[in-house]
Amino acid sequence: MYSLFRKLLFLRDPESVHTSAVRSLSAAQSSAIGRATLRAIAGRIPEKPVELMGLRFRHRLGVAAGFDKDARCVLALQELGFAFVEVGTVTPRPQPGNPQPRLWRFPESEALVNALGFPGDGMEAVHARLVTLRASGRLRVPVGINLGKNADTPPEKTASDYLQVFRRLDEVGDYFVVNVSSPNTAGLRDLQAVERLRPLLCALAEMNAWRLKKPLLVKIAPDLPDDDLAAVGKLARELKLAGVVAGNTTLRRELAPRAAVIERGGLSGAPQFPRTQELLTILRRELSDEQALIAAGGLSTPERVRECLALGANLIQVYTPFIYLGPRCARRLLA
Numbered sequence: 001m002y003s004l005f006r007k008l009l010f011l012r013d014p015e016s017v018h019t020s021a022v023r024s025l026s027a028a029q030s031s032a033i034g035r036a037t038l039r040a041i042a043g044r045i046p047e048k049p050v051e052l053m054g055l056r057f058r059h060r061l062g063v064a065a066g067f068d069k070d071a072r073c074v075l076a077l078q079e080l081g082f083a084f085v086e087v088g089t090v091t092p093r094p095q096p097g098n099p100q101p102r103l104w105r106f107p108e109s110e111a112l113v114n115a116l117g118f119p120g121d122g123m124e125a126v127h128a129r130l131v132t133l134r135a136s137g138r139l140r141v142p143v144g145i146n147l148g149k150n151a152d153t154p155p156e157k158t159a160s161d162y163l164q165v166f167r168r169l170d171e172v173g174d175y176f177v178v179n180v181s182s183p184n185t186a187g188l189r190d191l192q193a194v195e196r197l198r199p200l201l202c203a204l205a206e207m208n209a210w211r212l213k214k215p216l217l218v219k220i221a222p223d224l225p226d227d228d229l230a231a232v233g234k235l236a237r238e239l240k241l242a243g244v245v246a247g248n249t250t251l252r253r254e255l256a257p258r259a260a261v262i263e264r265g266g267l268s269g270a271p272q273f274p275r276t277q278e279l280l281t282i283l284r285r286e287l288s289d290e291q292a293l294i295a296a297g298g299l300s301t302p303e304r305v306r307e308c309l310a311l312g313a314n315l316i317q318v319y320t321p322f323i324y325l326g327p328r329c330a331r332r333l334l335a
């Protein structure tokens with residue numbers, strides 16, 4: 001059914017389809033009938049509760065950052081059966097992101113390329129939506145918040161952007177992810193070098209220790225060389241972070257040959273999977289058993305989900321597979 005509908009959707013520009021999808025989900029979540037319809041579409045999803053980072057998850061599959069950047073449709077994603085939703089990337093101030101077009105589909109590879117550059121409403125709007133959502137009493141899944149910086153923030157003020165967003169939103173999120181791995185904001189990925197990452201993570205961890213002690217994680221790029229990945233894992237362990245999200249989009253175009261025509265942006269989806277497995281293997285070795293490892297990158301089949309769990313991932317996130325599998329994604333991947 002969805003494969004037919006998908007053919008029609010894929011005739012339209014990817015970003016406008018996404019905007020309409022978020023708008024429709026947001027409309028649906030606001031009424032009891034809308035929420036019941038979403039539950040009916042999603043189908044029954046077996047609960048296999050897990051406790052992690054002091055939070056309870058109904059099962060291990062959630063929505064990756066970027067789908068609901070501004071916390072507009074968290075409840076709808078919950079009703080579609082996801083066990084957690086990571087909103088963001090959230091920046092201090094609203095910003096338009098990069099010029100369009102900036103999102104491309106490659107259906108033959110089940111991949112996307114995006115060069116969005118954190119378009120978003122900024123932290124105040126996200127704060128207001130999450131306050132309303134929590135006050136509704138309907139939220140039953142953990143909400144993660146992915147932290148970022150504005151594109152026009154000068155390098156010497158980068159840490160202050162992350163600190164501001166974290167401080168503003170720490171009451172309304174259940175866990176927080178320091179995003180230093182998106183390829184579409186100039187200089188962001190340079191923050192992954194341990195000598196730059198350490199002071200940033202220390203500043204955030206210190207503020208956290210004085211405030212709400214929320215689980216704090218770091219999200220890394222699959223393009224980091226293996227030694228650097230291991231170094232970030234060691235740092236996460238040393239600083240007693242709650243965990244690592246592995247990983248973000250990749251610059252490697254050879255994974256989806258038709259995507260080579262798009263020179264900017266990060267590739268996501270099915271072709272990333274072999275590298276995701278490598279990331280998990282390296283990071284599980286470095287992290288302690290108590291630290292969470294969240295897998296993202298091409299988890300497009302139930303077998304792949306099981307393989308990631310076997311490699312030591314504690315939670316699984318999807319964005320691109322959700323676009324290709326449709327609203328029954330959670331049921332299909334947890335089959």
Ligand SMILES: Cc1cc2nc3c(=O)[nH]c(=O)nc-3n(C[C@H](O)[C@H](O)[C@H](O)COP(=O)(O)O)c2cc1C
Pocket residue numbers: 064065066067069088089103112114116118146179182219247248249268269270272296297298299317318319320321
């Ligand atoms: C259109 C799009 C936008 C994204 N935006 C963000 C973002 O704002 N912050 C972030 O940390 N990751 C972002 N991501 C990366 C995803 O969260 C995920 O790490 C990556 O796409 C790999 O997972 P997937 O194969 O399930 O898509 C985005 C991905 C896509 C496709």
